Ligand code: FEO
């Protein structure tokens with residue numbers, strides 16, 4: 001989500017100290033991949049694999065979640081493509097020798113037998129239709145191989161939010177329960193079966209795996225908040241079963257073969273009283289939210305009548321796409337946040353370490369270390385793995401050092417928290433008390449399992465150092481940070497180490513800018529607002545951008561062009577532009593097949609208006625990508641990118 005709504009993402013008024021010190025961006029490390037180290041790290045229990053996934057395919061597919069793996073220790077050819085120039089056209093541009101093909105746009109049926117309504121370009125599909133079609137606003141995406149194949153698998157992706165101006169006939173006029181249900185059905189997660197035939201990917205429809213999770217799907221609640229009084233509602237007096245997931249942003253694969261998805265800006269869907277409570281204010285809730293108006297026809301989203309309902313969102317959710325009958329779970333032990341997503345590393349002794357960030361101004365970065373080891377047997381064998389363990393929040397100190405601070409009810413500054421359930425539900429308040437570092441909107445993370453460096457994009461924070469807001473500090477060194485930066489850290493010893501070293505991979509910017517703090521230190525092609533970040537199966541690092549439509553191609557960002565995807569050579573620090581998207585879209589999510597010969601990239605909200613809600617009288621005002629029908633409307637979609645010679649992406 002680009003979020004010029006992000007002006008609504010500044011809820012942190014705690015007084016944690018800032019460090020008035022600019023870090024040394026020249027510090028760099030040279031990273032080396034090691035396939036052996038990767039596989040050893042990912043397969044602590046030899047011989048295990050989730051259903052439908054061979055051990056070798058599992059290792060390869062898990063690599064998509066972020067790890068460098070170079071067979072035999074030799075570095076693969078990197079940046080083997082010609083840079084794509086920045087541009088502002090309403091099309092996809094990829095390097096010579098590559099083809100990008102739109103795939104599975106919003107409204108295509110996911111393939112549930114007997115329920116495959118065709119997309120209607122006049123927005124007249126019903127809510128029931130939308131509930132079995134691809135949602136809007138494609139975001140995080142992953143490929144789950146079937147029977148270990150790089151050419152046949154499940155494409156699982158998030159549908160972050162909905163543009164009600166495009167979604168309904170007449171947009172939000174004549175607002176009704178049916179329109180609310182359709183909007184809710186356009187959110188969530190989709191599972192589609194896909195197969196490569198020749199050089200083209202096709203959706204397999206019908207498929208027994210095809211599935212939609214929406215803002216109404218039942219979810220189990222796991223971890224310390226399950227059953228907590230703050231989680232109980234009129235429809236769920238036990239506080240153990242929530243309806244729906246929403247604003248699902250980034251995603252990742254777990255080493256045991258499941259999908260993790262972050263519930264990001266959940267606060268925008270609820271309506272509060274004129275004067276929100278202190279707890280509601282700290283979580284950004286307010287009277288009219290983002291204007292979704294769901295509360296007018298679905299009282300669950302009326303926080304005056306149901307004040308605990310918002311506490312049931314803001315979690316990382318876990319889905320097993322291989323079992324179409326499985327119940328998805330909200331993993332509360334990982335803490336509540338405007339979660340971009342969550343990413344798993346494995347300690348030497350086989351425990352899961354889950355990193356997550358909170359994409360909101362001046363919020364925090366978290367780490368969870370599981371109590372138990374990963375077991376063979378996929379989702380069922382690890383059904384409670386993420387429910388038991390220790391949650392930490394990060395403090396980045398000057399001098400490139402940092403500390404993970406445990407978040408334990410009743411201990412230290414958290415003396416006033418009576419139980420761990422309240423700590424995780426009020427993770428922001430607990431982090432305020434612990435003096436965690438207020439970051440410039442942490443988005444995606446990527447884990448280099450060969451070197452244990454963990455990368456995090458900090459997309460931007462134009463409020464840094466402005467007025468009474470926190471000043472620049474070591475980790476967030478620029479006032480009015482309109483370009484964003486990428487930070488990385490590595491714990492002492494293993495992923496569960498208390499102390500870590502850190503530095504910046506890059507401060508994005510443009511040397512032509514007059515403002516010193518907007519020049520950055522990019523080597524290679526310019527970009528702004530890093531958001532998606534992932535390692536491909538061969539150890540290549542990829543970065544995607546999300547400049548909001550109000551800022552794109554204007555002001556300080558004028559020379560950057562449309563949102564884009566770049567590769568980074570970690571040995572030299574060079575960034576090279578690989579893809580430029582259509583007008584006013586966001587580039588987000590990159591799912592590489594295990595052989596790295598296909599990458600699925602999501603194009604979110606082509607043609608989005610600066611208000612982020614289209615005028616239904618003018619749905620094609622900026623774009624009609626990807627169909628380019630004269631009377632068609634823009635549709636979020638995946639693009640399938642292949643090298644014309646069938647080679648490895650990026651080579
Ligand atoms: Fe949904 Fe933070 O991007």
Ligand code: CA
Pocket residue numbers: 001002003443459531546
């Ligand atoms: Ca973003």
Ligand code: CA
Pocket residue numbers: 001249250340443444531532546588
């Ligand atoms: Ca994002």
